[in-house]
Amino acid sequence: MNFETWEPVYDRVLEAFGYGPNGDKKARDRLADLYLETGNSVEETLSTLEFAGETVAVTGGAESLKDDLDMVEQASSVVAASAAARSLREEGFAVDCMVTDLDGAPETAKTLTSNGVPVAVHAHGDNIPALEAHFPDFDSTAVIPTTQARPTETVRNFGGFTDGDRAAFLADQLGATEVVFPGWEFDDKTVRPEKRQKLAWAARLLHWLEHRRDERFTVLDGRRDDIDISPFG
Numbered sequence: 655m656n657f658e659t660w661e662p663v664y665d666r667v668l669e670a671f672g673y674g675p676n677g678d679k680k681a682r683d684r685l686a687d688l689y690l691e692t693g694n695s696v697e698e699t700l701s702t703l704e705f706a707g708e709t710v711a712v713t714g715g716a717e718s719l720k721d722d723l724d725m726v727e728q729a730s731s732v733v734a735a736s737a738a739a740r741s742l743r744e745e746g747f748a749v750d751c752m753v754t755d756l757d758g759a760p761e762t763a764k765t766l767t768s769n770g771v772p773v774a775v776h777a778h779g780d781n782i783p784a785l786e787a788h789f790p791d792f793d794s795t796a797v798i799p800t801t802q803a804r805p806t807e808t809v810r811n812f813g814g815f816t817d818g819d820r821a822a823f824l825a826d827q828l829g830a831t832e833v834v835f836p837g838w839e840f841d842d843k844t845v846r847p848e849k850r851q852k853l854a855w856a857a858r859l860l861h862w863l864e865h866r867r868d869e870r871f872t873v874l875d876g877r878r879d880d881i882d883i884s885p886f887g
């Protein structure tokens with residue numbers, strides 16, 4: 655996704671959550687500095703991931719993941735959002751890519767990078783300390799730095815906001831033919847209000863993505879009538 659397409663949607667996310675844009679830019683630049691010191695090529699890391707012709711399971715962090723493992727088993731590749739990467743590995747499943755803002759399971763991100771599995775590490779206005787604490791532990795040859803603000807040469811923006819929907823935008827960018835969603839529960843009563851609001855945005859962004867792809871994500875069945883993506887173009 656090019657930034658010009660993402661930017662008007664991003665502006666609405668910033669407004670909805672009361673985030674200022676400067677925090678995200680500062681985090682992006684901090685991640686860029688950390689990454690540049692390594693001399694790695696993000697293009698090279700991205701070139702190891704290719705989902706053309708594949709069904710990609712984008713796994714979410716809901717408890718229901720353990721009931722959806724058949725979906726994971728049947729998928730050609732797995733892009734795991736944050737803690738879902740740890741849960742899947744505990745269940746004996748391999749993960750092809752992890753997408754995280756390092757809020758959960760940083761030790762899994764470290765293990766995956768050391769095994770050469772790409773981890774899309776996201777910078778945003780509220781995670782600079784987490785970036786500084788964990789990035790040095792990673793094998794940076796497997797790191798894909800991401801931002802929700804304007805991208806730079808090294809810090810990419812594939813679209814999306816929460817770890818899970820960003821994982822879906824990444825799968826889309828890398829050519830996935832079909833995307834399925836094990837471990838997603840938008841109406842999860844166990845989550846706090848801010849997370850509920852984030853999940854509502856994740857649903858909105860996924861509806862926008864399916865519309866752009868001319869696909870229908872089953873995980874959104876029964877909720878499309880309540881989601882307005884008309885302002886997104």
Ligand SMILES: Nc1ncnc2c1ncn2[C@@H]1O[C@H](COP(=O)(O)OP(=O)(O)OP(=O)(O)O)[C@@H](O)[C@H]1O
Nearest residue numbers: 714715716735736737757816817818819838839842
């Ligand atoms: N019921 C759910 N609870 C948590 N995450 C869910 C749920 N349903 C779907 N997801 C997706 O799974 C992703 C990973 O879940 P996890 O609990 O690890 O979240 P997180 O690290 O708090 O994510 P984020 O930082 O994006 O809010 C979320 O970003 C979200 O997109």
Ligand SMILES: Nc1nc2c(c(=O)[nH]1)N=C(CO)CN2
Nearest residue numbers: 673755778779780815816817
């Ligand atoms: N500025 C900012 N950006 C985010 C945040 C957040 O808490 N602050 N959380 C996210 C996913 O949880 C994604 N992006």
